[in-house]
Amino acid sequence: MNMASRIILIIAALLLTMSGYAFGSDIAIGMSLSLTGRYAEMGNMQQKGLFLWEKHVNEKGGILGRNVKIIIMDDKSSKERAKNIYKRLIEKDKVDFVIGPYSSGISEAILPVTEKNRYPVLLSGASADRLWEKGYRYAFGIYTPASKYTSGFLQMLVKQKIENIAIISAEDTFSVSLSKGTRKWAQRFKLNVACFQVFKKGQKHLADIALRAKESGSQAVIVCGHLNESVDMRLALKKIGWYPEAYYASVGPATRQFYNILKDDSNLTFSSSQWEESVGIRFPQGEEFIKAFHKYYKISPSYHAATAYAAGMILEAALEKSGSLDKEDLRETLFSLDTMTVIGRYGVDKKGKQKRHFPLIIQWQNKKKNVVWPDSLKELDPVFQ
Amino acid sequence: MLQRQRKSLTLRIAFPVVILILLLGVMLDRFVLNVISDFTKEQIQRDLGSISRIINNICDINFENLLMEGKADDRQALTIEQGLVLGQVEDLLVQEDLLGIVYDKNLKKILLKTDLPLEPVKWMDPGKGIKGLKSLGENAGGWFAFYEEFSPWGWQIIILKNEIEYSSLKTRLNKVYLNTLLILIFASALLIFFIHQTIKKPVNTIIQALRKGKRPNYQGIYVFEFLSDSITGMMDSIKKSEEKYRSIIETATGFVWEVDKKGNYTFISETVKNILGYDPKELLGKSAFFTMPEKEIDRMSPVFRKNALCLKPFENLVNKNLNKQGRTVFLETRGVPIIAEDGRLSGYRGVNKDITLQLIAKKEHKELERHRHQLQKMEAIGTLAAGIAHDFNNLLFIIMGNVSLSKVGIEKGLPVIKYLKQAEAASARAGELANELITLSKGGMPILTVGSIKNLLAETAGSIIKDVNVKLLLQIQENLLTVEYDEIQMKQVFINIITNALESMPNGGLITIDAQNLWKRDHTDKVESSLPEKIYVKITFKDQGRGIERQHLENIFDPYFTTREMGTKRGAGLGLAVVYSIVSHHDGRISVSSEPGCGTMITLYIPACEKSI
Numbered sequence: 001m002n003m004a005s006r007i008i009l010i011i012a013a014l015l016l017t018m019s020g021y022a023f024g025s026d027i028a029i030g031m032s033l034s035l036t037g038r039y040a041e042m043g044n045m046q047q048k049g050l051f052l053w054e055k056h057v058n059e060k061g062g063i064l065g066r067n068v069k070i071i072i073m074d075d076k077s078s079k080e081r082a083k084n085i086y087k088r089l090i091e092k093d094k095v096d097f098v099i100g101p102y103s104s105g106i107s108e109a110i111l112p113v114t115e116k117n118r119y120p121v122l123l124s125g126a127s128a129d130r131l132w133e134k135g136y137r138y139a140f141g142i143y144t145p146a147s148k149y150t151s152g153f154l155q156m157l158v159k160q161k162i163e164n165i166a167i168i169s170a171e172d173t174f175s176v177s178l179s180k181g182t183r184k185w186a187q188r189f190k191l192n193v194a195c196f197q198v199f200k201k202g203q204k205h206l207a208d209i210a211l212r213a214k215e216s217g218s219q220a221v222i223v224c225g226h227l228n229e230s231v232d233m234r235l236a237l238k239k240i241g242w243y244p245e246a247y248y249a250s251v252g253p254a255t256r257q258f259y260n261i262l263k264d265d266s267n268l269t270f271s272s273s274q275w276e277e278s279v280g281i282r283f284p285q286g287e288e289f290i291k292a293f294h295k296y297y298k299i300s301p302s303y304h305a306a307t308a309y310a311a312g313m314i315l316e317a318a319l320e321k322s323g324s325l326d327k328e329d330l331r332e333t334l335f336s337l338d339t340m341t342v343i344g345r346y347g348v349d350k351k352g353k354q355k356r357h358f359p360l361i362i363q364w365q366n367k368k369k370n371v372v373w374p375d376s377l378k379e380l381d382p383v384f385q
Numbered sequence: 386m387l388q389r390q391r392k393s394l395t396l397r398i399a400f401p402v403v404i405l406i407l408l409l410g411v412m413l414d415r416f417v418l419n420v421i422s423d424f425t426k427e428q429i430q431r432d433l434g435s436i437s438r439i440i441n442n443i444c445d446i447n448f449e450n451l452l453m454e455g456k457a458d459d460r461q462a463l464t465i466e467q468g469l470v471l472g473q474v475e476d477l478l479v480q481e482d483l484l485g486i487v488y489d490k491n492l493k494k495i496l497l498k499t500d501l502p503l504e505p506v507k508w509m510d511p512g513k514g515i516k517g518l519k520s521l522g523e524n525a526g527g528w529f530a531f532y533e534e535f536s537p538w539g540w541q542i543i544i545l546k547n548e549i550e551y552s553s554l555k556t557r558l559n560k561v562y563l564n565t566l567l568i569l570i571f572a573s574a575l576l577i578f579f580i581h582q583t584i585k586k587p588v589n590t591i592i593q594a595l596r597k598g599k600r601p602n603y604q605g606i607y608v609f610e611f612l613s614d615s616i617t618g619m620m621d622s623i624k625k626s627e628e629k630y631r632s633i634i635e636t637a638t639g640f641v642w643e644v645d646k647k648g649n650y651t652f653i654s655e656t657v658k659n660i661l662g663y664d665p666k667e668l669l670g671k672s673a674f675f676t677m678p679e680k681e682i683d684r685m686s687p688v689f690r691k692n693a694l695c696l697k698p699f700e701n702l703v704n705k706n707l708n709k710q711g712r713t714v715f716l717e718t719r720g721v722p723i724i725a726e727d728g729r730l731s732g733y734r735g736v737n738k739d740i741t742l743q744l745i746a747k748k749e750h751k752e753l754e755r756h757r758h759q760l761q762k763m764e765a766i767g768t769l770a771a772g773i774a775h776d777f778n779n780l781l782f783i784i785m786g787n788v789s790l791s792k793v794g795i796e797k798g799l800p801v802i803k804y805l806k807q808a809e810a811a812s813a814r815a816g817e818l819a820n821e822l823i824t825l826s827k828g829g830m831p832i833l834t835v836g837s838i839k840n841l842l843a844e845t846a847g848s849i850i851k852d853v854n855v856k857l858l859l860q861i862q863e864n865l866l867t868v869e870y871d872e873i874q875m876k877q878v879f880i881n882i883i884t885n886a887l888e889s890m891p892n893g894g895l896i897t898i899d900a901q902n903l904w905k906r907d908h909t910d911k912v913e914s915s916l917p918e919k920i921y922v923k924i925t926f927k928d929q930g931r932g933i934e935r936q937h938l939e940n941i942f943d944p945y946f947t948t949r950e951m952g953t954k955r956g957a958g959l960g961l962a963v964v965y966s967i968v969s970h971h972d973g974r975i976s977v978s979s980e981p982g983c984g985t986m987i988t989l990y991i992p993a994c995e996k997s998i
Contacts (some may be wrong), residue, residue: 147473151469151472154468155465155468155469157462158464158465158466158468159461159462161461185468185472188467188468188469188472188496188497189464189465189468190464190468240532293732349480350480355476
């Protein structure tokens with residue numbers, strides 16, 4: 001071999017080495033988040049939670065001796081955009097790992113991509129049961145499944161001797177799962193579902209549906225949707241002048257924006273929450289997380305921020321446990337992992353669906369969001385009309 | 386093609402092996418399936434029993450909690466607790482991939498029902514107090530139900546599992562079967578390949594060589610090598626034997642033949658060409674009587690037929706045949722019948738030997754014997770006659786002298802002179818007889834000179850056949866060879882023969898005299914065939930007289946044998962005896978043939994002079 005050939009080989013080897021470390025020695029973790037669009041409130045919270053975890057984990061020396069690099073791209077609350085982002089992250093940028101986007105619908109869109117490329121994905125913003133009924137092998141839940149969101153609220157209704165309820169649901173992945181689960185739980189608790197209505201996502205005027213719920217003799221109204229639906233239904237009820245004994249709406253009331261929009265009309269609204277400061281502070285590292293979040297962002301973290309942070313913690317624990325960056329090893333570890341995070345306990349069933357985390361029931365009382373269930377963790381007693 | 390495949394060596398060996406393997410496979414499958422079925426049932430009972438106990442525990446713990454919290458009678462608390470239990474039960478069932486229902490016997494209502502593929506009430510009979518494992522029957526499609534009760538709440542918990550859930554075991558087994566099948570197919574292919582390589586290939590090598598008529602020369606596996614060498618040895622042995630047999634057949638004096646039951650040739654050896662002049666192909670398919678003259682066929686066919694009917698062999702059956710050139714060939718036939726498996730005659734096989742020369746030799750010998758006997762007879766008679774004739778001549782001289790003297794003293798005109806003259810004539814005649822007798826004796830040996838008998842024959846015949854009503858046809862070959870002969874004796878021969886001929890034709894006729902050189906003898910003629918190997922001048926005298934009776938032909942050359950009346954002047958019977966004697970003294974031969982009423986033919990064979998040849 002002559003000198004020229006040797007030089008060419010050395011250069012080629014160097015180029016290959018460089019191309020294999022596109023992100024240097026950092027562990028690249030990519031994801032899309034709804035930084036704009038209808039899920040922007042939740043998406044931005046998640047971004048804050050993840051950046052905070054990135055800061056914390058790198059301060060501790062990274063994972064397996066390597067720093068972590070979080071790469072977030074805005075999917076603008078679009079399924080198609082999110083799907084393309086994950087394709088790019090995995091197939092072009094070749095990130096080491098990915099974390100799921102916000103919302104069950106968008107998560108459902110990106111799962112075929114991660115599945116095809118055998119990338120384990122922690123779904124930190126999705127809870128629809130349907131995601132784990134499609135046979136995906138690389139999807140791991142962090143949230144309590146949607147079908148269990150309302151269990152605590154329904155128990156409160158039983159105690160309150162309410163017998164008839166109305167279930168009103170938006171037509172999206174998460175909301176449908178939630179409404180079906182709620183109906184099932186209602187039957188278990190021997191509650192009569194007097195009204196079951198489904199409306200199209202984005203439908204603003206819900207007065208007619210509210211009227212039908214009223215006419216059904218329902219004593220409580222459960223709205224399965226996100227922030228917009230929770231606000232719209234509250235306004236629709238007000239419009240028809242009906243205040244049921246209990247009004248529950250998923251997701252939206254857990255955010256500060258719900259109050260900011262409705263102000264006093266938000267009062268006595270029930271909702272589910274994956275995490276609340278008052279409860280999270282009792283979990284390991286919960287207090288540090290809350291303090292740090294306040295310190296860096298000057299606001300209180302929502303459960304979306306906490307679950308995003310928790311996703312980082314779970315990934316960190318799994319990689320440390322498996323001792324390698326191999327994706328198949330990570331997948332096996334995520335199935336068997338049983339660990340504590342800032343939002344509570346992590347553990348999934350054999351399909352990857354979260355089974356150890358439990359939701360909280362919160363209620364807006366006097367401009368403040370309070371945990372009202374479970375009894376052992378509640379801040380205040382629930383109040384009915 | 387199919388028949389040939391069925392007879393394939395590989396198939397014959399591989400087929401029973403494959404069948405045996407398949408039978409074992411089926412038996413194993415039946416056995417294993419039963420075991421799996423039992424095992425599946427036990428496993429279902431164990432699994433469902435275990436889950437059922439867990440569910441019972443969940444119910445129990447929650448019920449205990451209510452009791453401990455003093456809320457056993459709190460309806461809302463009970464509802465919540467039961468609802469939570471139902472949730473846990475459903476989660477557990479989903480987690481374990483099980484189906485089931487929770488039936489409230491008090492309310493007679495199903496509290497929980499997972500997504501069932503069949504109508505549970507129809508098959509499961511909830512609320513009927515059934516406990517333990519129960520198969521829901523064939524109609525339920527392989528479903529098993531495990532019945533458990535939680536009495537405090539009046540719940541009947543029924544957990545369902547389909548035996549298909551354990552199909553993984555069957556699937557694995559099927560994979561094992563599939564793998565085994567593939568191994569067996571591979572093994573069978575290997576076996577066939579092995580058979581092909583170790584048995585069929587060597588056998589084919591040997592067979593192909595045999596089909597081409599070649600000696601197999603297989604090298605490889607010892608057994609087949611031995612077989613190949615043995616066959617080669619046998620072939621060599623057969624070839625040698627065949628060559629030997631062929632050489633025997635080809636050099637035999639006869640030819641070997643085979644005929645079918647109709648008597649047509651199916652095989653005929655090459656030597657037939659030497660004997661009959663026919664190529665074997667010309668005779669194949671033709672009758673064995675093809676070469677026989679019609680009269681011979683008439684004579685032989687009954688003999689053949691009779692033997693064939695009795696399945697008897699032929700022994701030394703002499704028959705006359707004509708070769709391709711038309712010459713007579715005498716064959717001696719020997720043959721044995723060929724008997725088919727059914728015991729019937731399928732033909733004959735045998736040898737035909739050419740005995741023509743033997744027969745000729747026999748004839749020659751007989752003729753020579755006859756000639757020798759004739760000579761001896763003539764010699765004995767001649768010696769006797771010569772003695773008598775000598776003494777007789779002496780006495781005749783005395784008688785004739787005395788008669789002559791008596792005549793001298795007697796006066797002319799006396800009657801006694803007439804008697805004396807008669808006595809003198811009789812004495813002279815007696816003297817002639819005595820001379821003839823002397824000629825027959827040793828004293829008549831010829832004085833030979835070389836010359837042509839052409840003129841002698843013509844002159845003698847001309848002088849005798851004159852002034853009579855008999856015509857002469859003289860046919861003498863131009864270049865007639867010369868002979869050594871005694872002119873006087875030979876003339877006597879011609880005179881005697883012609884005289885006899887004239888006497889046999891008192892009413893006239895034709896005498897044909899033919900003289901020619903005899904280069905090639907007719908072997909069918911018993912005299913010609915017996916002649917020594919010389920060139921002869923053949924002289925034939927043929928008349929149209931009354932002929933000679935067959936019974937007299939043998940004696941016509943005996944002295945004093947005559948068919949004429951005794952006492953006549955010319956009835957002494959020495960003429961032909963003299964002819965015979967003279968011809969014999971010339972180393973010649975004489976033959977006579979005659980048919981009564983048709984004339985007589987006398988043939989002389991006089992050896993030609995060697996110098997003239």
